[in-house]
Amino acid sequence: MARLLIGVSGGIAAYKALETARLAIKAGHSVRVVQTEASTRFVGPASFSAITGAPVLCDAFDDDPLRGAYPGEPARDWAPITHLALVQRADLFLIAPASANTLAKLAHGLADNLLTTAALAATCPVVVAPAMNHHMWRHPATRANLELLRARGVIIVEPGEGDLASRGEHGAGRLAEPAELIAACAPLLAGAGESAPVTATSPGPWLGRRVLVTAGGTREPIDSVRFIGNRSSGRMGYALAAEARRRGAEVTIVSANVSLPAPPGTRVLPVGTAAELQAACEAEFDRTDLLLMAAAVADFRPTAVAATKLKKDHGPPQLALEATTDVLATLAARRHPGQRLVGFAAEHGDGAVAYGREKLSRKGLDAIVINDIAAPGIGFDTPDNAVTILTAAGGEHRVARAAKAQVAAAVLDALAPLWDPSDKERDDRTLRAGPARTAGV
Ligand code: CTP
Numbered sequence: 001m002a003r004l005l006i007g008v009s010g011g012i013a014a015y016k017a018l019e020t021a022r023l024a025i026k027a028g029h030s031v032r033v034v035q036t037e038a039s040t041r042f043v044g045p046a047s048f049s050a051i052t053g054a055p056v057l058c059d060a061f062d063d064d065p066l067r068g069a070y071p072g073e074p075a076r077d078w079a080p081i082t083h084l085a086l087v088q089r090a091d092l093f094l095i096a097p098a099s100a101n102t103l104a105k106l107a108h109g110l111a112d113n114l115l116t117t118a119a120l121a122a123t124c125p126v127v128v129a130p131a132m133n134h135h136m137w138r139h140p141a142t143r144a145n146l147e148l149l150r151a152r153g154v155i156i157v158e159p160g161e162g163d164l165a166s167r168g169e170h171g172a173g174r175l176a177e178p179a180e181l182i183a184a185c186a187p188l189l190a191g192a193g194e195s196a197p198v199t200a201t202s203p204g205p206w207l208g209r210r211v212l213v214t215a216g217g218t219r220e221p222i223d224s225v226r227f228i229g230n231r232s233s234g235r236m237g238y239a240l241a242a243e244a245r246r247r248g249a250e251v252t253i254v255s256a257n258v259s260l261p262a263p264p265g266t267r268v269l270p271v272g273t274a275a276e277l278q279a280a281c282e283a284e285f286d287r288t289d290l291l292l293m294a295a296a297v298a299d300f301r302p303t304a305v306a307a308t309k310l311k312k313d314h315g316p317p318q319l320a321l322e323a324t325t326d327v328l329a330t331l332a333a334r335r336h337p338g339q340r341l342v343g344f345a346a347e348h349g350d351g352a353v354a355y356g357r358e359k360l361s362r363k364g365l366d367a368i369v370i371n372d373i374a375a376p377g378i379g380f381d382t383p384d385n386a387v388t389i390l391t392a393a394g395g396e397h398r399v400a401r402a403a404k405a406q407v408a409a410a411v412l413d414a415l416a417p418l419w420d421p422s423d424k425e426r427d428d429r430t431l432r433a434g435p436a437r438t439a440g441v
Pocket of ligand 1: 294295298299324326327328343344345
């Protein structure tokens with residue numbers, strides 16, 4: 001049984017928070033609710049109280065008859081600070097609906113009511129589900145507020161599209177459905193609480209881990225319309241991102257020319273070229289626990305890019321190329337203890353595993369995932385894959401051909417031992433030795 005605190009702010013969608021609380025309780029969690037004053041105009045505390053079986057607090061000075069306890073726990077014999085006790089004991093704080101105003105306050109650290117004060121004091125994961133009019137949702141101020149929250153590791157459950165509260169208005173801004181909210185919270189609640197069952201879907205070492213995934217293929221411009229690119233669709237990277245998120249990790253995707261929808265709950269940073277991918281990865285790397293480098297990064301780019309379209313009547317262009325930076329090897333060289341880096345390599349045929357092992361050590365990686373692109377129907381721009389995972393500790397795991405979502409789950413299972421506590425020694429070793437020098441790109 002995990003402790004879920006639900007914060008309800010003002011908006012017609014507050015009615016969906018009632019069903020969300022009911023579903024959370026049905027899933028075995030213990031739920032308390034805090035409301036903003038505005039939200040009580042839409043749904044009264046009596047309704048939440050009836051569903052949760054616990055008093056609902058609205059004001060920072062409200063006395064909590066349960067003294068910070070969640071349903072099923074004994075009330076304490078001393079009175080804790082009301083506005084801190086509930087959130088400090090929560091395993092997860094879900095703010096749903098989050099109005100545009102509440103979202104702005106959360107982004108800027110305001111603490112002018114019980115809900116925002118609790119959010120500022122939260123040390124547990126925070127999930128925010130916005131709901132508002134579509135003009136407000138699209139406003140640059142709201143977009144910027146969302147980015148601020150995401151950058152701080154808050155998980156955003158995006159609103160859906162459809163009819164909005166104001167008659168005749170249609171667009172993005174409807175609060176996600178209660179079942180979606182519960183699905184977004186499930187991995188974060190899975191390991192929490194003393195009696196939470198450990199199941200096959202338990203998040204293991206992934207809960208709260210900051211995972212940076214690169215996906216897709218970079219494009220290096222030749223002129224204003226043409227580029228040198230590759231066949232990577234981003235499917236494998238996105239499948240890994242979705243699976244890591246499902247297991248409770250906080251996931252950012254550096255996405256190079258991918259046309260797939262973002263996996264729910266992930267943050268996507270679009271990039272075009274190898275240099276842009278490098279800049280995005282360098283900016284994110286220090287706050288990353290695990291880098292999954294699934295993108296196909298160009299090894300060479302044109303030395304000069306024509307500002308306009310090259311004309312055919314000038315004859316075939318002479319393309320001079322220069323090497324790009326090896327992003328993965330560069331980041332491996334500046335890693336902190338505890339950071340893990342995993343490379344991905346497409347290799348041909350018999351020597352694939354041997355090439356992979358050489359790359360693993362040359363780039364200073366913790367593991368490398370190899371797919372043999374000589375095998376028909378797997379690899380680039382296909383729904384399936386089959387891989388071999390090699391670890392620096394000498395492990396070799398083969399994953400037979402399967403849909404990329406299944407392969408992603410198997411890859412994360414194989415990578416979980418990278419956080420074995422006994423690996424501290426390996427950290428020290430890697431940092432002392434530094435990665436082997438890369439032999440150019
Ligand atoms: N990689 C990178 N930066 C580059 C090229 C590759 O970070 N400029 C990363 C890829 O994202 C991948 C790993 O390095 O995770 C291995 O990529 P691969 O192309 O197989 O390695 P290369 O060193 O480019 O070797 P090859 O000569 O086989 O292309």
